Amino acid sequence: MSSRSNSALCGAPHNAQFERRPIQERTKAGLTAARARGRKGGRRPTTGEDPRVKTAQRMYAGRALSVKQICKTLAISRARFYRYLAVAARPESLA
Numbered sequence: 001m002s003s004r005s006n007s008a009l010c011g012a013p014h015n016a017q018f019e020r021r022p023i024q025e026r027t028k029a030g031l032t033a034a035r036a037r038g039r040k041g042g043r044r045p046t047t048g049e050d051p052r053v054k055t056a057q058r059m060y061a062g063r064a065l066s067v068k069q070i071c072k073t074l075a076i077s078r079a080r081f082y083r084y085l086a087v088a089a090r091p092e093s094l095a
Contacts, residue, residue: 048088052076056084 031041046053052074059070060081071081 046084046087048090050087053084053088056081057088060085 034041048054056070056074056076059065059073060067065073067078067081071078074081076084
């Protein structure tokens with residue numbers, strides 16, 4: 001490695017930091033503009049009206065299947081199953 005290429009590599013982190021700031025500023029400006037237009041980021045919340053939630057609740061209420069079997073049948077994790085039950089249990093005014 002020559003001294004010229006070595007000095008170029010040493011400056012790479014500084015260049016990356018220099019480029020990162022404008023990217024952050026543009027991202028923040030875009031998010032602010034989206035909020036001004038009434039847009040909101042993130043995933044839409046699951047409601048009790050979702051058919052997946054209703055199916056999970058119905059299967060659990062039947063008590064014929066274990067939680068493990070229900071999760072396998074619906075192809076969901078145990079955590080998601082319990083989230084579905086929590087969503088189904090809360091009043092719709094809070095959902």
